[in-house]
Amino acid sequence: MSDDQAVEPAPGLSRRRVMKALGATLGAAAFGAAAAPLLDQEAPDAAALFQRHYKELSRDEKAEVIQRLEDEAREAYGRNVSIADPKPRWRTKFAYAINLSLCNGNGKCVEACHRENNHDRETNQSYIRVLEMPKGTMDMEQGNTTYTHAVPAEGKFYLPVQCQQCDEPPCVNVCPVEATWKERDGIVVVDYDWCIGCRYCMAACPYHARRFNWKAPVVPADELNPEQGYLSNRVRPQGVVEKCHFCLHRTREGRLPACLEACPTGARVFGNILDPQSPIRRVLEDKRVYVLKEELGTKPSFFYFFDA
């Protein structure tokens, strides 16, 4: 449009144009240099890039995805891992209860979760936190999670907290992309390949149950748990949210959660509340149980009780 009436007098125009072109070129080059780290990354393959939501994958597609994940794991760890995708079982609704009279705060459940679920070693991640509380209060403000002394300490009781698998989960409601949802057996799961990492669910959770992968988790190959679940303990990608899944790769196969197996005091009770014979059913029927932050209306499937 050089024939348009120019804002600038004509003689200056051409030089100005050259300068502008030069500036634009320099700018583009600088932009390229600034964004270079992005391009240096290994390009993810297209299948991973455009992978659909867990619920939209056909059986074949899911098999392909799992195959790819297993191959990647083999390459990364030099070991065979198997990634299962167990479905919720029929007429099953899982619930958990902890006997606070028995729990002595030894933290074995915390460690067991750490190993079972292939948590990042450096950050010592786990889905469970144990609060040391002074006897005589239920106010969590009095609690302390960083105790290191011998347990049980005089005048204290211990309150382990993990995902409460709420029936009205605020985290699920807020997720903008439905990357997290409640399964038929009551377990709230995350599709690690669909989560965009906005962390809105972490803000919404009243129980500090969710964790974010601020970096790619690092697990030494010989410590890797190769028995993995697609929606549970497979090694998570960087930049997504994760949470306790009641060890669904175990519990949906009829086994017990790792934290329960590791507990030396027998404080933990797990099971299917729809099964009248289950130990959890006994607890709910015979004990006076309570839930955390009942006033929020989240309806936890996680109960606490004291003996006698």
Added chain:
Amino acid sequence: MSRMDDRPMDIVTTQPVQRHRVTYPRFLARALAAATDGSLAFYAWMTGLTAVFLVGVNAWAHQVTSGMIHTNMTDHVSWGLYIANFTFLVGVAAGGVMMVIPAYLYKDKKMQDVVILGEILAIAAILACLAFVTVDLGRPGRVWHMFPGVGRFHFPMSMLTWDVVVLSGYLLLNLHVVGYLLYTRFLGRQPNPRWYKPFVLVSIVWAISIHTVTAFLYCGLGGRPFWNSALLAPRFLASAFVAGPAFLIVTMLVLRRFGRVDLPQRPIDVLVRIVRVAILVNLLMVASELFTEFYTGGAHTAAARYLFFGHEGATALVPWIWTALACALVAAFLFLRPGASARSGTLAVACVLAFVGAWIEKGMGLIVPGFVPSTLHEIVEYTPSHLEWRVSAGIVAFGLLVYSAALKVALPIFRGTLRLPGAETAAPEEGS
């Protein structure tokens, strides 16, 4: 389309469709030329902003590759400076409406001449908001998961999807209005009210909605007592109507002083009057929240106690919030003095103080204490990391680049000095 009141000699009223095929690209080309032309000071300003922007791009590229571990956010404080800035800038975008309301609802002629400033501010601020949300994502490559159709858009359950809807809607509305007004002025025609008035009216309501919905993001979370207050949305609006107009006043003062742009005084007076009311309403609401928190006491007060006085030796936010309060109080005093708009130096200081006060109050002073103490009452503190500051500065620079370039185009078009050749002669009354 061509109305009766089109200027008689308008060369462009013939062959409507073909005409736009020729004139619209010309409009874009002339706009581009105007946006990249200017004084040495303008070049220095734009180059400086570009440099800061690139520093931000680089920092973000590192964040994406190595993970957000280099931010200071944690599982305890899982939102930080990015979301704080996002929240604040939504307010700035909404604040632009305070020029639109007097201009169109009260038909203030002088305001109509500069209302484009407010609309351009809205565009730049929304773009920066969207950038702040994007850099906060752990997996930015997956944003398409949110697009209806290809992804799964959790609407209407998730308030975040509402926010996406209202923010992009507000962006489109303002883009349309600004684009339409500039283009018709460029052609030397009177804008046809049918093509922008309805959009302007919608955008007024919409401006309220973007900030209300953004407040609902937080106050809808029962597990975070610090945010879980019905007063949050009104408070957001009040501080938005401080921050937005304050920024616009400073813009006009700067343009008048350094850009040698001849701007009327009246819009500044109107905005000052708006800030006077808004700043008081905001302080009143803050006071009322504080009373409820501290007089009632109990566990729910922990976050407010932490924010204002520190908690168990953790005091990272205390200097922030007292700075914010001091800024707001001094700004209120300066604004409320009679003749506040007469002395431009004092007025600029008042605006900057009000702006900074609102930035802290709505950002660090609002987002972070929502997480401290955590939901299990653990105290993990947060101060932004170097990387977060660089990324944030980059985005702010980007917003200012957009704002400056758009103003550079809009002002000459509105003053009639940038016209389609030929149209200029057809509209002599505005060229003089």
